[in-house]
Amino acid sequence: MRELPKELILPEGFVPPEIPDPPVTPKDAATVMLVRDTAGGLEVFLQRRVMGMAFAGGMTVFPGGGVDRRDADTSLAWHGPSPAWWADRFSCDVGLARALVCAAVRETFEESGVLLAGPDEESVVTDVRPFGEARGQLVNRELSLAGFLAESGLVLRADLLRPWSNWVTPVEETRRFDARFFLAALPVGQRADGATTEAADTRWQRPTEALEDWKAGRVGLLPPTWTTLAELEECASVAAAAGRERKIEKLMPRVARDGDVLRIVLPGDPLYDGAASHLDPS
Template identity: 65%
Template sequence: MRELPADMVLPEGMVPDEPPATPAVPRDAATVVLIRDTTTGPEVFLQRRVAGMAFAGGMTVFPGGGVDRRDADASIAWTGPEPAWWGRCFDCDPALATALVCAAVRETFEESGVLLAGPDATSVVADTRPYADARKALENRDVSLAQFLADAGLVLRADLLRPWAHWVTPIEEPRRYDTRFFVAVLPDGQRADDVTSEASDALWQAPASAIADWREGRRGLMPPTWAALADLDEFDSTAAVMAADRTVEKIVPRVVRRGGTLHVVLPGDPEYPTGTDNEVGRR
C-alpha cells in the first residue's frame, strides 16, 4: 500500500465536525483511468469536477460514477474476461462484477466520450460522434447501457479494461462510495473530451506533471487519485501498464484532524483509529 504525502489535506467542510452516528452505506462505483502513449511517456485523462458538487466538488479526478441498477443487465453483449474473473479481482460476486464493468464503460462514455465497445469482439468504435444523442440519453438515464449497445449493434469490450485499485470512502464522510478502479488505453481514432455537465475542464497530463500541479496548489487531488497517479508514474508505456500484475487490495481510509486540518490516514498508520468497525455501513 502506497504511503500518502504527509501534507495531503482534505478541503474544510468535506467532513462534518460531528461524525454521523451511523456511517452512510457506501454506494458501489466504478472509475476508469484512461491512458495514452506519447513520445515522453504515458499520459492520463483528468477532469476537474464542477465546484459546488455534493461530492469532491472542484477536485481533479478520473471519469467515473455510481453503479446504476440497470448496469447489472446480464443481456449485455460482452467479450473479454467473464464476470466471475472480475469478481475474483475485486472480491465480489459475479452480478456486482458485471455491474461494475458495465458502469465503468458507461460512465467513461458519458463523461469523456470514449466508448470501450465495438461492432464485434475484435474491433472498437473509431469515431463516437454518431453516438452523441445516445451519450446524452445515457447521462439523463433515458436509456440503459444494454439498450444503447443493442440498438447500436455494439459489443462491450471488457478485454480493454484492467483492474487497478479498490478504495472505500472513509466512514467520517456523509457521502460514501465503494469504488473499483480500472485502467484502459484510449482506443485508436477516439478522443476524450470535456462535454459533460460534471466537469469544468479536462486535459491529458503526465502523472508526474499532475502530481506537481497538486503540490503547487494548482489542482486538488483526492488520495485515490494521487495514489493512482503515483503508481502510473512508474511505467514507461501503456503496454507496461496493461501488462502489470496487480493484486487489488481494498483500502478503507480514515479521516483525522491534525493541527486544524483534515488528513487521510491508511491502515498501518499510527494515527489510524483502532478498536472500531472500519467496515460499518458496508453492505
C-alpha cells in the same frame, strides 16, 4: 502501497465533526483511468469537477460514477474476461462484477466520449460521432447501456479494461462510494473530450505533471487519485501499466487530527487506528 504525503490535508469543515450513526452505506461505483502513449511518456485523462458539486467539488479526478441498477442487465453482448473473473479480482459477487464493468464502460462514454465497445469481438469503434444522441440519453437515464449497445449492434469489450484498485470513502463522509478502479487504453481513432456538465475542464497530462500541479497548489486531489497518479508515474508506457500484476485490496482512508490539521491516513499509519474517533481539537 505508497504512504500518503503529509501535505495531503483537509480544510476545517470539509468533513462533519461527528461520524454519522450509523455510517452511510457506500454506493458501488466505477472509476476509469484512460491512458495513452505519447513521445513524452504515458498520459492520463483528468477532469476537474465543477465547484459546488455534492461530492468532490473542484477536485481533479478520473471519469467515473455510481452503478445504475440497469448496469446489471445480462442481455448485452459481452467479450472479454467473464463476470466471474472480475468478481474474483474485486472480491464481490458475479452480479455486482458485471454491473461494475458495465458502469465503467457507460461512465467512460458519458463523461469523456470514449466508447469501449465495437461491432464484434475483434474491433473497436473508431468514430463515436454517430452515437452522440445516445450518449445524451445515457446521461439522462433515458437509455440503458444494454439497450444502447443492442440498438447499435455493438459488443461490450471487457477485455479493454484492467482491474486496478478498490477505494472506499471514509466513514466521516455523508456521501460514500465503494469505487473499483479500472485502467483502459484510449482506443485508436477515438478522442476524449470535455463534453460533460460535471467537469469544469479536462486535460491529458503526464502523472508527474499532475502531481507537480497538486504540490504547487494548482489542483486538488483526493487520496485515491494521488495514489493512482503516483503508481502510474512509475509506468513508462500503457503496456507497462496494463501488464502490472495487481493484488486488489479494499482500502478505506480515515481522517485523523494531527496537531492543528486534519490529515488523511491509510492502514499502517500510526494515526489510523484511532483516527475515526477524534476529529475535535484536543
